[in-house]
Structure formats: C-alpha cells, structure tokens
Amino acid sequence: MSDHLPDIDHAALDALRELMQDDYPLLLETFLTDANLRLSQLSAALQSEDLEAFRQAAHSFKGSCGNMGALALENACLDGERAALKGDLAAAKVSYSNILACSSRVQTQLS
Amino acid sequence: MSIQATLSADSQVLTISVKGRFDFGAHQDFRNAYERSGLTPQEYVVDLHDTDYIDSSALGMLLLLRDHAGGDSAQISIVHCNPDVRKVLSISNFEQLFSIK
Amino acid sequence: MATQLSASALKVADRLTVLVADDNPADRMILGRLVERLGHQVYLAENGQVAVEQFSERRPDIVLLDALMPVMDGFEAARLIKQQAGEDLVPIIFLTSLTETDALVQCLEAGGDDFLTKPYNPVILDAKISAFRRMREMHQTLQAQRDVIAAQHASLLQDQEVAKIIFDRVAHSGALSHSSLRYLQSPYAMFNGDILLAANRPSGEMHLLLGDFTGHGLSAAIGAMPLAEVFYAMTAKGFALRDILFELNDKLATILPVGIFCCAVLIEVNPDKGLVEIWNGGLPDVMILGPSAELMRSVASTNLPLGVANRQRFNPQPEVMVMRPGERLLCWTDGVIESRNQAGELFGEAGVHEVLDAYLGHPGRIFDGLLGALERFHGSPEDDVSLLQVVMPERSERIPSPRATAPPSRPQDWCLSYTYRAASIREQNPLPFLLSRLLEIPGLRPQAGALFTVLSELYSNALEHGLLRLDSAWKQDSDGFALYYQERGERLRSLVDGWIRITLNHLPTPDGGMLQIECEDSGNGFAPDRACADYAGRGLALVAALAQEVEVKGASSTVRVVFSW
Numbered sequence: 001m002s003d004h005l006p007d008i009d010h011a012a013l014d015a016l017r018e019l020m021q022d023d024y025p026l027l028l029e030t031f032l033t034d035a036n037l038r039l040s041q042l043s044a045a046l047q048s049e050d051l052e053a054f055r056q057a058a059h060s061f062k063g064s065c066g067n068m069g070a071l072a073l074e075n076a077c078l079d080g081e082r083a084a085l086k087g088d089l090a091a092a093k094v095s096y097s098n099i100l101a102c103s104s105r106v107q108t109q110l111s
Numbered sequence: 112m113s114i115q116a117t118l119s120a121d122s123q124v125l126t127i128s129v130k131g132r133f134d135f136g137a138h139q140d141f142r143n144a145y146e147r148s149g150l151t152p153q154e155y156v157v158d159l160h161d162t163d164y165i166d167s168s169a170l171g172m173l174l175l176l177r178d179h180a181g182g183d184s185a186q187i188s189i190v191h192c193n194p195d196v197r198k199v200l201s202i203s204n205f206e207q208l209f210s211i212k
Numbered sequence: 213m214a215t216q217l218s219a220s221a222l223k224v225a226d227r228l229t230v231l232v233a234d235d236n237p238a239d240r241m242i243l244g245r246l247v248e249r250l251g252h253q254v255y256l257a258e259n260g261q262v263a264v265e266q267f268s269e270r271r272p273d274i275v276l277l278d279a280l281m282p283v284m285d286g287f288e289a290a291r292l293i294k295q296q297a298g299e300d301l302v303p304i305i306f307l308t309s310l311t312e313t314d315a316l317v318q319c320l321e322a323g324g325d326d327f328l329t330k331p332y333n334p335v336i337l338d339a340k341i342s343a344f345r346r347m348r349e350m351h352q353t354l355q356a357q358r359d360v361i362a363a364q365h366a367s368l369l370q371d372q373e374v375a376k377i378i379f380d381r382v383a384h385s386g387a388l389s390h391s392s393l394r395y396l397q398s399p400y401a402m403f404n405g406d407i408l409l410a411a412n413r414p415s416g417e418m419h420l421l422l423g424d425f426t427g428h429g430l431s432a433a434i435g436a437m438p439l440a441e442v443f444y445a446m447t448a449k450g451f452a453l454r455d456i457l458f459e460l461n462d463k464l465a466t467i468l469p470v471g472i473f474c475c476a477v478l479i480e481v482n483p484d485k486g487l488v489e490i491w492n493g494g495l496p497d498v499m500i501l502g503p504s505a506e507l508m509r510s511v512a513s514t515n516l517p518l519g520v521a522n523r524q525r526f527n528p529q530p531e532v533m534v535m536r537p538g539e540r541l542l543c544w545t546d547g548v549i550e551s552r553n554q555a556g557e558l559f560g561e562a563g564v565h566e567v568l569d570a571y572l573g574h575p576g577r578i579f580d581g582l583l584g585a586l587e588r589f590h591g592s593p594e595d596d597v598s599l600l601q602v603v604m605p606e607r608s609e610r611i612p613s614p615r616a617t618a619p620p621s622r623p624q625d626w627c628l629s630y631t632y633r634a635a636s637i638r639e640q641n642p643l644p645f646l647l648s649r650l651l652e653i654p655g656l657r658p659q660a661g662a663l664f665t666v667l668s669e670l671y672s673n674a675l676e677h678g679l680l681r682l683d684s685a686w687k688q689d690s691d692g693f694a695l696y697y698q699e700r701g702e703r704l705r706s707l708v709d710g711w712i713r714i715t716l717n718h719l720p721t722p723d724g725g726m727l728q729i730e731c732e733d734s735g736n737g738f739a740p741d742r743a744c745a746d747y748a749g750r751g752l753a754l755v756a757a758l759a760q761e762v763e764v765k766g767a768s769s770t771v772r773v774v775f776s777w
Binding site: 167168171172174177183201202204205208 | 424495496513515517
C-alpha cells in the first residue's frame, strides 16, 4: 500500500510553513530529531523483543508523521503498530525495515 | 389543564373554557384569557363543562376576574358545572357574586 | 492540513486559555500554534504529570490531552484534572490517532468530552473549541443562576421558618385548652392556611374561629395576623359574634388582595343559656350531634367567605340554636372532605356519615373514630386536616373568665347616663363601651364577668322585649328559637323609633362600693312573670342570681340592679 502513497504531501507542508512562519525550520529540526529518537526506540524494542514498546513508539511516530504530511512513513508506522498489536514479531521486523526506508527518504527531502 | 378564550362575533361576550383541573396551575393562563389588551366585552361566561376539579385558588381566580370586570357591576355567568364543582361553588356561596347556571 | 485559517482577532471575552499536553514535540508545536492562531492563549505540557501541575496553576478553560504519554498517561491526567475542576465544567478533548474502540471508550471513562484525531484539521479544531466555549458559558450561567436560586431559596426557607413560628403561636392559641374542646390541627394544615382560635368573652361565652385561608405559606400566615388580633381583642372586650364577624370581614376585605380570602366558621358557646351561635362562610357543614351521637342538625355555609363581600353585601347574622349539655358540635376544614386515598377517591361527606353511623350510641368516641377512619382511608396520618369538637358544658361549668386582681383604691362617687336612640341601636353594640367604663373602677374588675352578663341581659331585654316586642314564648322549642332570632334581626334592621337608657350610679360605702345599674326603655315593658319558662326570660333569673338586688319598676320597662362589694 505504501508504494502508492507519496512520501510527502506538499500541500500539507506548505500549510505548515505558513502556520509556523519563522519557526518552520525549528519545527523541521524538531521532527527530524524526534524521528531519530523513535527509530532508535523501535530498533531497541525489536532487539529486546518488547512488542508493547514497539507499538507505542510506532503509534507516537505515526501521529507526528500525519501532522507533517509524511504519508508513506505514517502508513508504515501504522503497519508496525498493527503487527505489534497482533504479537507478530516477524511482521514487526518487516515493518521496521519499511519504516527505516521511508524515514530516510523523508529525511532527505525535508533537510 | 387548558384554557381557551373565545370572543363572540359582536365582541360583547367573552367565553373562557377550562379543561381538566381548575387550580393554581391555571392561574396565569386564566388571567391571560381576559387580560389580553383590547378586550372590552360586556359579559363574561366561564364554561366549566370540561372541568373535573376546582379548588379554592380557582375561586380566588374567579374573584379576580370579577374584579377585573367591574366588581359588583360585573356580568359573569359560570355555566355547565358538574355536581362536584357546583358543590364547591355553593359551599362558598358564590351564587351571591356570580350567576351560576 | 489543506485548509488554513487566518489569524483571528477574538474579542477579549471570547479568548480562552487552552492547555495542550502532548509528548511528541513536533505535534505539540503544531497544535500549540494552531490554537494560538485561533486567538487563544496556550500552555504546553509534555506529559500527563506536567499537564496536571499546569492545570492547578493556570486553571485553563479547555484541556487538549494526548492519550499515550510517558510519566503519566492522558487517562490518569484526565481523571485528576476532572477531580480538581469539581463543579466547574472543564472540557477535555483527547488528541489521538487511536482507532480502536476500546481505547476510545477508555478516554470517555477517564472523563474525556471529545476527540481530535491527528493529523489536526484547523477547522474542526476551531469548531470544537467554540462548541465547548458555548457549553462552558451555558454551564457558568446555569451555575450562577442556580447559586442565586439556592441563596433565595435558603432565605425564603428562613423567612417561612420565622413566619411559621409566629403563625403557630397566633393560629393556635387562646382558650383552646378548655375541657369542652378537642381539636386536631396537623402541622401541614397549619401552615397551609388553617387557623383555629378560641377566646372567652368577659361574660363567659366562648368564641371559636376555625378558618382556612386560600393559598398557603406566607400569604396565608400574613392574613392570619389581623384575623387573630381582631378576634381576640373584640372577644375580650365583650363584643358579640356579629360585631366581630362584621369587623373581621371588613378588615380582611381591606387588606387582602382580591382572590385571597378566608373560609371560616365562627361559633359562640353560651353554656349559661344553653345556646350556640354559628356562622358558616365557606366551610363544610357544621354538625350538631345529640346525646347518642345522632345527627340533630347541620349548619351549611350560607355566607360568602370572610374578605370577599363588601359591607353592604356581608351578612354577619349567625344562626342561633339550642344545645343541651353533652350535645356536641363538629366542624372541619375541607381537608377532611377532600381527603383522597391512593386510588384518588374522595373521603367526602359519605365518609363522614359512615363514621357517624358506626359510632351511633358512642358519642365520646366519634372524634377519634373520625381521625382513625381518615387515617385508614388515606393510608397514613392525614396531613392537611383541621378538626374541632365542642361538647356543650353543664351550666355549672361556667367557662372561667380572666380575673384581674384589683388593687385597693378609694371608691368614687359618680353617676353616668347614656341614652341610645334607634339609629345607634341598629348600628352598634354599646355594651363593650359601657363595660370598659366600668372596668376603670378597680373594685369592679374582679366582677367583670358578672357585670357584663348583667349588662347584656338588661340591654337584650330592653331591646328584644321593650323595643322590638318579641315574645319570649316563641323560645319554647328549637324551631321557635330560630324564628325568634330571625325575627329579631329583621325588626332590628327596620327599627326607627325608641331608645334605651342605661344609668350607672356609683356610690362609695364604708367597706367598698355599690353600683346601681338602671336600664330603661321606651317600650311598653316586658313580662317578668314569664321568667319561669324554659329558655324564655332566663336572662332575668340569671341577673337575679348574679346581683344583690333586682327591681322591676314602672310598667316593667325599667329594671334596677344593685351590685355591692
């Protein structure tokens, strides 16, 4: 499904730029810092096989991706959240690599 | 309880009909029935055909109507009373103040 | 976030303070800025615990709360915030990308009022904040109105409490403790406008008033004050029932608003003569029961209630009838007749007659029987009932009149004479005035009752036989009695000629004093020889028993009575 979604919804991003004005760069920086934090939380959760921690990190990451217009990444987080909820470690691992890929594309485009 | 006021075609007779219980709850509606501006009937008819019950505050309301209509010169008839209602009116001897039919 | 709102300039009154709690820094920044753009002031918190602290410190109007947060989650924070808010309405909107129904239910259970899903839509956010602002304003208005109503209600209750104390003292006083009386006044009835008064005339007759004001609570209590005042004052001064009735009606008609009035029964009990006078204006039939509790007579209401009729229309004439010792009189307010049982049926007059039939032969048990029947009918003690029973006392059981102790003082030497002509005789009762003159003499005060009785007898004899030419022979039986008093009323109203002169001659004696009362009238005299008949002429025999000396002079149109002490 993520294949069909664009990485970035540019209209949403324009609206954010307009809303945040001078603070827009700060918002981007905050989002990217938070993204790195979530990625390391996800990776740590997989290593310790803590699916609840994985679910929470994916859920929170999903929320901010939605607000930032990172559509493909948001969707990948949703997949991860569902896999963790089902207790499916293998699926969670697949989701994680998906999230990683999407995230690196978003980081490149936003920086 | 519901109260309806009807003015005769020549505007001379105002008929006020009381349905159900005629007690304190009817106070405002009963007043409104004759206090509407512009009404100057010569005669009032209080129709109690559909009144099941009447209490002393209703007697008070009838006295207020009588006062409004000119006191001793008021022409008010109370009509179609059932026996219970009639009894309450006659214990208080309202025949002396109203024409009860 | 396709739609953008331009920064709105809210009126100060519409500007709210909004607490935004979200652990995700980017989301927090965006939402904070969105709310600011709507014109509100924003406080930020990064977890539930900080949110609760911010809430106690800032008391924001609305709280936007993320559900999943570290340290303390949104559910717990919501519970604590609602607890702190108490009666104030503080809407909590959960920020969530939660889709599972269970989690949404959890939000509601924690006290959440609504949800806002990510990504945030500024239009929906604005609509929700505005809706909650209106709800909050309505809540505040309601709270303020409720507080005003509660304060007014409390003060009203206090007023009623005070009024009830006063009303109870007024409405429930006088000579009610006399052994000839039994009564019941339920507490609810009392403040519902029922009033029961008893007082003695100086000459020993007892006056009773059972009344029922329209309305209840304060309005009824207020009317009771002047009623009781007039009743007690006039009875103590010796006025007759008709004078008191006239005054009561006049007073109530003057002060009560149209539509408020008092249904009442007034009774005079005269054990000396074995007579009662009953006036019924708007209360159920007064019943008189014979020695075996058989119904002898009912006195129906034939008058308008007190406070309704003007002077011209008002008829203060009581019915006069014979009551022998042991006969009893029962009266009640309409609470008895109108008592309803659970099924809504009326106790009614039929209920009363059933009780009377059941206690035939047991007069002493009627009163309790009636109460019992009402209670059984109603299913619980009836709470809106006033009930009075009077048993006619034996002649010897004279109702005691208040006796003042006389301070010693020197008797005086004087003579007074009053002549009442037809117009005054028609309109007024001169006796209270004469009595008050006599009671200025300290030595006479202990004999006030006897003096008043003598004065009334002399005056009535002069009036009824001398001026009105009524024949005592009529008073041989109960029917004749009624006729006699009816005739008396009619002849009095049309009296145009004649006079009655009362001379009070007061002489000091070495040990005390002597009072001669002379009563003279313009008539042809009455016939003292008939004094032996049952009711007729009892008056003069009574006078003879009370005074030291009685002398009938001239063509028996002058009577002289002597009192010494």
